[in-house]
Amino acid sequence: MHIPDNYLSPSTCAAMGAAMVPVWTKAIRKVKEEIPKAKIPLLGVGAAFSFLLMMFNVPLPGGTTGHAVGGTLLAILMGPYAACISVTVALFIQALLFGDGGILAFGANCFNMAFVLPFFGYYIYKLIKDHVRSEKGEYLGIILGSYAGINIAALCAAIEFGIQPLLFKDGAGQALYCPYPLSVSIPAMLIPHLLVAGIVEAVFTVAIVVYIKKVSPGTFYKGAKEKTRAVYGLVAGLICFTPLGLLATGTAWGEWGADEIKEVVSGGNALGFVPHGMKEGFNFGAVLPDYAVSGLPEVAGYLLSAVAGVAIMIIFFKILGNMKKDKAGNNVGSYRN
Amino acid sequence: MDHTEIKVNDMPEWLLKNENYIPSADKDTFVNKSILSVFKVLSRIKKQDSAGETAFQINVPLKVFGTLVLILLVSLTRSFVFVIIVNVWLLAVLSMTDTTRMIVILKLSMGITFFTAIIMLPAFVLGNTYSSIMITTKVFATITAMGLLSHSTKWSALTQALKRFYLPDIFIFILDITIKYIYMLGEFSLNMFYALKLRSVGKNRGKYSSMAGIAGTVFLQSKEMAEDMYHAMECRGFTGEYHMNDKSMFKWRDYLYIGIIAVFFTLFIYFGKV
Numbered sequence: 001m002h003i004p005d006n007y008l009s010p011s012t013c014a015a016m017g018a019a020m021v022p023v024w025t026k027a028i029r030k031v032k033e034e035i036p037k038a039k040i041p042l043l044g045v046g047a048a049f050s051f052l053l054m055m056f057n058v059p060l061p062g063g064t065t066g067h068a069v070g071g072t073l074l075a076i077l078m079g080p081y082a083a084c085i086s087v088t089v090a091l092f093i094q095a096l097l098f099g100d101g102g103i104l105a106f107g108a109n110c111f112n113m114a115f116v117l118p119f120f121g122y123y124i125y126k127l128i129k130d131h132v133r134s135e136k137g138e139y140l141g142i143i144l145g146s147y148a149g150i151n152i153a154a155l156c157a158a159i160e161f162g163i164q165p166l167l168f169k170d171g172a173g174q175a176l177y178c179p180y181p182l183s184v185s186i187p188a189m190l191i192p193h194l195l196v197a198g199i200v201e202a203v204f205t206v207a208i209v210v211y212i213k214k215v216s217p218g219t220f221y222k223g224a225k226e227k228t229r230a231v232y233g234l235v236a237g238l239i240c241f242t243p244l245g246l247l248a249t250g251t252a253w254g255e256w257g258a259d260e261i262k263e264v265v266s267g268g269n270a271l272g273f274v275p276h277g278m279k280e281g282f283n284f285g286a287v288l289p290d291y292a293v294s295g296l297p298e299v300a301g302y303l304l305s306a307v308a309g310v311a312i313m314i315i316f317f318k319i320l321g322n323m324k325k326d327k328a329g330n331n332v333g334s335y336r337n
Numbered sequence: 338m339d340h341t342e343i344k345v346n347d348m349p350e351w352l353l354k355n356e357n358y359i360p361s362a363d364k365d366t367f368v369n370k371s372i373l374s375v376f377k378v379l380s381r382i383k384k385q386d387s388a389g390e391t392a393f394q395i396n397v398p399l400k401v402f403g404t405l406v407l408i409l410l411v412s413l414t415r416s417f418v419f420v421i422i423v424n425v426w427l428l429a430v431l432s433m434t435d436t437t438r439m440i441v442i443l444k445l446s447m448g449i450t451f452f453t454a455i456i457m458l459p460a461f462v463l464g465n466t467y468s469s470i471m472i473t474t475k476v477f478a479t480i481t482a483m484g485l486l487s488h489s490t491k492w493s494a495l496t497q498a499l500k501r502f503y504l505p506d507i508f509i510f511i512l513d514i515t516i517k518y519i520y521m522l523g524e525f526s527l528n529m530f531y532a533l534k535l536r537s538v539g540k541n542r543g544k545y546s547s548m549a550g551i552a553g554t555v556f557l558q559s560k561e562m563a564e565d566m567y568h569a570m571e572c573r574g575f576t577g578e579y580h581m582n583d584k585s586m587f588k589w590r591d592y593l594y595i596g597i598i599a600v601f602f603t604l605f606i607y608f609g610k611v
Contacts, residue, residue, distance in 0.1 A: 004449060006475040010412050042563040044514025049559045051519050052526060055378060056552055057370040077556065089515050097487045099445050099480050104412055174467045179460040207549030216557050
């Protein structure tokens with residue numbers, strides 16, 4: 001997910017860097033409040049840890065290996081603000097000394113991996129952990145938090161790539177930077193992250209948390225309770241982003257309607273026909289077909305669909321939380337090991 | 338002859354059996370790969386200690402500034418000729434560095450350039466020849482410039498240069514600790530990887546969970562080290578402030594370097610207008 005230089009326009013890089021300034025300021029202030037002076041070196045050591053974590057290869061099915069980013073893990077262990085600073089420093093060293101990730105794109109990389117990833121992952125973890133008060137709920141939170149965190153970060157990177165051809169073209173209409181629109185960049189980034197990297201991240205994060213809990217249970221970051229409200233803000237922000245999907249020139253990759261599948265280009269040749277099954281079968285008549293509710297402008301339809309999706313998710317987790325709470329009350333003794 | 342026969346009879350039967358134990362093969366590529374990647378980082382950190390001893394040493398803050406300007410110009414320009422000129426200049430500088438360093442820098446920049454070329458291939462096929470060629474060559478220039486900077490300068494000098502750019506002390510402090518502790522924690526985890534490898538004879542089902550154990554132990558160790566370090570700092574009177582006592586003046590080669598950067602700036606403006 002390390003974006004090299006020249007994939008993004010300098011103005012995008014500047015904007016992302018500017019967006020990170022208030023985040024860094026807030027993070028440093030928060031860390032000074034939360035972490036006693038004696039633990040300031042922990043930030044540097046934490047950065048070294050997050051750097052090394054990316055060196056740890058984890059086996060994947062098929063004999064290959066991959067590595068985790070560990071943003072959510074650091075946020076769970078040290079708090080999201082300290083994680084933000086640690087990952088920032090690790091990224092800085094990678095960019096300046098190891099040539100991994102661009103110098104100009106540093107702001108964008110930090111936005112994705114030092115801000116979006118740990119904060120989103122942490123607040124999802126916190127939300128689920130506070131609503132599902134059992135050990136299983138905590139692990140569910142870790143799994144979903146780390147899985148969602150890395151995927152949302154990948155989505156941010158994909159959006160940054162995808163808006164380049166829309167914003168920056170030369171006189172002949174050719175893209176100046178990353179040439180792929182959102183319809184290509186989003187599936188290209190998200191499919192491997194959803195299928196592989198997200199799972200690696202989740203498994204590795206849970207395994208390490210389980211181990212540290214067993215060996216040294218007192219070392220976890222204890223965030224304030226009311227902080228979970230922030231996750232609602234994050235979700236609201238994401239909902240506002242959904243109309244970005246409209247900017248894509250085509251339908252999202254893999255989401256073609258039957259009339260569009262004909263024009264799908266594969267290997268340079270248009271498909272030229274509609275697969276039989278698609279024409280006749282599979283017509284579920286979704287509640288909000290094509291994310292556009294009739295009679296509403298398209299943007300509003302997108303927003304509406306996003307709100308509905310989020311609401312359904314919240315309802316689902318509330319129900320789940322309620323079921324778990326009853327169970328947890330019965331066996332207080334085994335509440336936590 | 339008799340003597341040995343008696344001895345053979347005294348020995349328990351199971352000792353006399355010929356055993357042919359071949360440990361069943363187990364996959365441990367991920368352990369090997371982890372060892373290799375940690376090792377690479379460690380050797381890179383060790384090597385940079387000798388980086389400052391090249392003959393043509395330019396004032397470090399100036400070099401950092403010059404590299405950043407060059408990268409920014411390359412990123413901003415729309416002129417292919419300008420990118421080619423920068424590439425040629427970088428190749429010329431590269432050719433003057435010693436071979437081992439050159440190979441390492443080239444490996445990295447060629448690798449990332451190749452990766453970019455593959456990513457840009459579909460766009461190239463679909464007719465977007467401009468950005469695919471432009472981005473690939475720009476990526477090569479940027480990575481090579483960064484490689485030249487980080488491979489020809491001591492990292493302690495680089496962090497010192499950051500102080501010149503008015504970066505806050507706490508940031509430089511954390512950066513310094515990070516580099517040192519990447520080395521220390523890296524060595525620490527390397528030993529654990531060796532231990533895991535040595536103890537895994539034949540099939541070892543617990544290997545995957547051991548991986549999490551290694552990472553977890555590194556984290557716990559890092560917490561302990563951080564606290565020890567603070568106490569050590571306090572004992573020695575270090576408050577986290579950095580003072581510079583480097584009053585070095587620009588030498589003739591520094592002025593030459595400024596001249597080269599100025600030439601690139603002029604070229605950038607000239608080709609921007611054409």
